[in-house]
Amino acid sequence: MTIAQKLSRRGFLAGATAATGGLSIGFHIPTAEAAVGDTPEINAWVVVKPDNTIVVRVARIEMGQGTLTGLSQLVAEELDADWSKITTEYPTPGQNVARKRIWGDFQTAGSRGIRGSEDYVRKGGAAARIMLMQAAANQWKVPVSELTTSKSVITHKASGRTLRYGQVAAAAAKLEAPKDVKIKDPKDWTIAGKPLPRLDTKAKLDGSQIYSIDFKMPGMLNAAIKETPVPGGKVKSIDAAKAEKMRGVKKVLVIDGNAVVVVADTWYRAKTALDAVNIVWDEGANASVSTASIKAMLTEGLEAKQAFVGNKKGDLETAFAGAAKKVEAVYRYPYQSHMTMEPMNATAQWTPEKCMVWTSTQNAEAALATAVPASGLPIEKCDVIRMNLGGGFGRRSSSHDYVRHAVLVAKEMPGTPVKVIWSREQDVTHGTYHPTTMCKLTGALDDKGNVVGLHMRISGQSILAGLRPEALVEGRDPGTFQGLNAQGPEGQFGYEIPNLLVDHAMRNPPFRPGFWRGVNNNQNAIYLECFIDEMAHAAGQDPLEFRRKMMKNYPKHLAVLNTVAEKSGWGKPTAPGVFRGISQHMGYGSYVAAVAEVSVSDKGALKIHRIVAATDPGHVVNPQQVAAQIEGSFAYGLSALLYGEMTVKNGRMEQENFDTYEVMKMADMPPVESYPVPSGGFWGGVGEPTIFVAAPAVLNAIFAATGKRLRDVPLKNLDLRKA
């Protein structure tokens, strides 16, 4: 296994430590060290400056989801810090490697920002507080048990003395870290759990926030890139005579044999010159692939004999043999593009001694793991400085191809920093797409309308097979079954069905799949929740009651379902022409449900009047940011439902930009009432989960309005007029 594979694999720990061999490295990291200056840290998570400013180190990345603020709230809570003095900084993956991964995992995906690190960042804050108190106790020569802390001030009540954290920080930094650290009961929180304003809003209001695409260095050049339009294709030849003579152009080159790059003084000149390069592609074996050929490949999988089993219970054959009624349907989910607002880009500077990368990434360790082999240098000579992201949604964790590009180009121009920006067209046509799958569902009902058997045959693309085949489990991709598993925080099937089979015929078309906000839950929730609705209709039962009957053993699933039923007024009359649909799902540790209210005009125009959404993520660190994530997840999920589809012709993605790949705008956005209902005792994610229920709730409402089951999204392709 290569270093890259070890470093980029999800959830690894031992791999990276082994790969780096505990190397200690001391090269200068500008952003991180300069920010703190010479102030010693209390521990890896907390630095307190003499002026009482607190620097919270954040291993995960902020990409809009509020994690930076939320993690700071957790640290500040345990630290008893003065919230108004909190600042943040990102350690680099190189520092993490050098310090034997003291900050743990940098990956910000799978809605893990908070749930995946709450335990150790809270302990980090609590440990720092103990050390600060001990330093004060030593100075005053009093027992530490006589001290209290509040808002960054240590008080010795008996003598009336106080010290600010900044006054004892240097002494505290020299103390040994405590071994046993107790963290607060969430019911005692005063900073965490509160709807505090984000720490990072102001810079987003005046243009001062620097995203990766805005990064500048003295002497920096800019590059534009065109990769083969057909996956697996190569550059056969280029004629760059005209481009090389254009103003500002410094270099035209081919990298990896499959991409043409123009380096110029400005990016617009680089892009203009790139358009003037005559490129002849060797399109290779995939040039005949089309949406129709992919659909045929997936359709075959629906009936294939062999499939990986995800969830199995009872005996389906007997259940179907004795069924009073059989229901059957085939659903399909298309390729979709992430469409982050900021296109992929990275800046790199390479010398034989050092390779530095500045980029927006959801996983700086994976970015480093990509940079290392591209640079040809050992890992201790490379590092990645994290810049602000203009959206991630999984694209910036699925592949760091854009980092590879920047390093390969910079390597051709030693010493010169080069920023490679993908044009929007390059970005849309070289994504890591939401995988395409189909699902055939067969349900058996008894004479009372109870579900006695269900077979879900999924056919289609595996994300791991496309991105990290080494992570497959005996060929099987466990992620395919998100939300359909017998148990576990990554998505438990929430219905009691005595005879059940969920299996997956893996069929991998040549386009790269990726993790896409919600990931496989998106289609799995449509498949299951719309089909449950179909079975409810076949049984002549109310979709809510039909679900409730099967959910006695799944109280958390049921609780959020009940919340949206109650808050939406399920069963009560709606405005004329308005109809409701409901759905629930579980994934990334959280339980979610939604009710959608829609109307469909005589001409087939859909209006989504209202969304009522509930989530139980166990704990809520910042309620107003959870509300923002719930709203955002509906914008993302409903964009996908209404418009999202990448189609393939002649081996190429057909959509190239926002004009042909539409997304939701203001006029489409429904009001979203969000109900976080944390029940405590566990930590679930927030950034993704409610996206699962967006599409199925609306699809079920459309059925209620029109009598139509729409099984082949997006809706832009379909006639919604009443059946």
Next chain:
Amino acid sequence: MARLNINGKIHTIDVEPDTPLLWAIREQIGLTGTKYGCGVAACGACTVNVDGVPTRSCSLPVSSFTEKQKIVTIEGLSKTVTHPIQQAWLELDVPQCGYCQSGQIMAAAALITKHPEPTDAQINEEMTNICRCGTYNRIRAGVKLAAKNAKAGNKTNKAQRA
């Protein structure tokens, strides 16, 4: 050569005439608050206000502008984040990733000038910039709050003058 009036200052820049205003602002003038999103006037991330009219700078060449036209970018909207739209955005914590927000704010600033009491229909019509994080509902609330505050502010100013 192009002469552009940006944020109240005339800039003379040595650039090809077909260079889009966006790239001249970002690369020649060096103001990076105005963003590249699509290059085809579809997403609105590049919105600047030209004589008060929200304009998608990625698709208009610098040759189509004269120094008489007042171009305002996000950096020039206010000196210290005091424009009613910026204040409302701060109060409601509107941005998520923030990348589209320069354009959203410029479009919203023009909207409340054109429609001091904007209706939902007017907001839908004028606010066509794309936000992938999905901040639309907070943008809507922000526009309404800013319009309300601007109106109250105007009244206060008039009262003070009187």
